[in-house]
Structure formats: structure tokens, C-alpha cells
Amino acid sequence: GEDKHVYVEYDSEDESEEEMKEMREKVFKKYENAEIIDDDDVEAFEEKERQQYEAKFIDWKKEYYMGKMNIDYDNPEQMDGIVGSYVEGLQWVLHYYYNGVASWGWFYPYHYSPKISDLYDLERFDIQFELGRPFKPxxxxxxxxxxxxKKLLPSAYQDLMIDPDSPIIDFYPKEFDLDMNGKKQDWEAVVNIPFIDQKRLISALN
Incomplete structure (x- = not known):
């Protein structure tokens, strides 16, 4: 076939011969093991690379969902659960700022968000809010x-936070996981504690 050539140009004329040599070697080193592709094969090569990237991307998302939330990426019901809840959260915020509170009791029931690439075909979610009532102080x-x-609360409520027989003692764990999630300070961590069950909480207080 035809000879292949690499042309190296430099913007500066002030480089020393030694520096120029080092720069050339760095450039040539990149091409030592480079795969040479004929023009006719470029499209097939790009498709192969796209498929490899897509496979790695899916594996990365599977690891994220399973490792962070024990969600099976291949389970449509589980994925609809987190995606649907996230979209509900977006709708709740929009309602809050434009129309007022849409639901006093709604909360996002996951510690992490879905990946943005999984937010598609969102019209399949029928989002309805129940207003409910606000929490008392x-x-x-x-x-x-x-x-x-606990001392910030009336004494009648304090035992609910410490008594082993309290019906809501699980709301106040003494030990829990902190996921730094790429952060450096403890206060930036994701705190993996259980979400409060509103009905159980109010029932215990009553």
C-alpha cells in the first residue's frame, strides 16, 4: 500500500534542539502501536467503538444502581420506581414554586438520583399528588x-427516641453508613439512614 507519514509542526521557533527532539519522540510514541485503518473501514471501526463504549457505559450504570441502591438495572419495575419518583420530585418542586405545596407528605424515597440518560419516555408516568396535612412542630x-x-423535645416524646421497645426506635439508629460519594468532609456525605414513615411517627406521638 501507500506509505504513511506523520508531519509534526511547532508554533514556536524558540525551542532548543533537545526540547524539539523530546517533543517529536512524544508524538511518535503515540503512533507506534496505533491501528491503521483504511478509509473503507472507518465507518465499521467507529460503530465498533460506539458499541464498546455503550457496553462499558451500561456496565457502569449497572454497578452504580446495584452498589448504591441495590437496584437491578435490568429490572424495569425497579428502574421505573426510581425514575418515576425522581420525576415526581421535579414536579413537586415546580408545583411548590408556581402553585404552592402539592403534597405535604411526599418525599423522594431514595438516597441517590437516577442517571440522566435514564430519564426518557417520561410521559408514561401518571403523577398525582395527595395534599395531606403539614407536620406539626x-x-x-x-x-x-x-x-x-432529644432534650430539644418535650420529655413525653424523648423515650420514643431511646427506649428499645419504642415503636419507632428504628428511626433513630446509633450506627449507620456514611457514603463519601466522592466528597472529602463528613458533612458532605450521603447518610444512609431509614426514611421516616409518617403514619408510624404520628401514631406513636398520639
Whole structure:
């Protein structure tokens, strides 16, 4: 076949001969093991690369969903659960800023978001909110404070956070996982604690 050539041009004329040599060697090294493709094979090569990239991308997402949330990426029902909940969250925020609270009791039931590439065909989700009622002040505090802050609550409620026989003792774990999730400081971590069950909480307080 025809000879292949690599032409190297430099913008600066002030480089020393030694520096020029090093630069040439770096450029040539890139091409030592490079695969030479005929023009007729470029399209097939690009398709092969696309498929390889897509396979790695899917594997990365599978690892993310399973490792972070124990969700099987190949399970449509589980994937619809997280994607549908995320879209509900977007709708809740839009309602909040434009129309007011759409639901007092709604919450996003996952510690992590879905990947943006999985947000498609969203019209399949029928999003309906139930208004409910807002938490009363002490109900709200019982839903967000840890056991170590129990003194901020009336004494009648404090035992619910520490008594082993409390019907909601699982809301206040003493040990839990912190996922740094690429962050450096503890306060930036994802805190993997259970979500509050509103009905159980209010029932216990009553």
C-alpha cells in the first residue's frame, strides 16, 4: 500500500534542539502501536467503538444502581420506581414554586438520583399528588432530630427516641453508613439512614 507519514509542526521557533527532539519522540510514541485503518473501514471501526463504549457505559450504570441502591438495572419495575419518583420530585418542586405545596407528605424515597440518560419516555408516568396535612412542630422535630438532640423535645416524646421497645426506635439508629460519594468532609456525605414513615411517627406521638 501507500506509505504513511506523520508531519509534526511547532508554533514556536524558540525551542532548543533537545526540547524539539523530546517533543517529536512524544508524538511518535503515540503512533507506534496505533491501528491503521483504511478509509473503507472507518465507518465499521467507529460503530465498533460506539458499541464498546455503550457496553462499558451500561456496565457502569449497572454497578452504580446495584452498589448504591441495590437496584437491578435490568429490572424495569425497579428502574421505573426510581425514575418515576425522581420525576415526581421535579414536579413537586415546580408545583411548590408556581402553585404552592402539592403534597405535604411526599418525599423522594431514595438516597441517590437516577442517571440522566435514564430519564426518557417520561410521559408514561401518571403523577398525582395527595395534599395531606403539614407536620406539626414537634412532629417535624421528631422526624429530623437525632437521638442526641432529644432534650430539644418535650420529655413525653424523648423515650420514643431511646427506649428499645419504642415503636419507632428504628428511626433513630446509633450506627449507620456514611457514603463519601466522592466528597472529602463528613458533612458532605450521603447518610444512609431509614426514611421516616409518617403514619408510624404520628401514631406513636398520639
Amino acid at each position: 414537634f412532629e417535624q422535630l421528631m422526624g429530623v432530630l437525632p437521638e442526641g438532640s
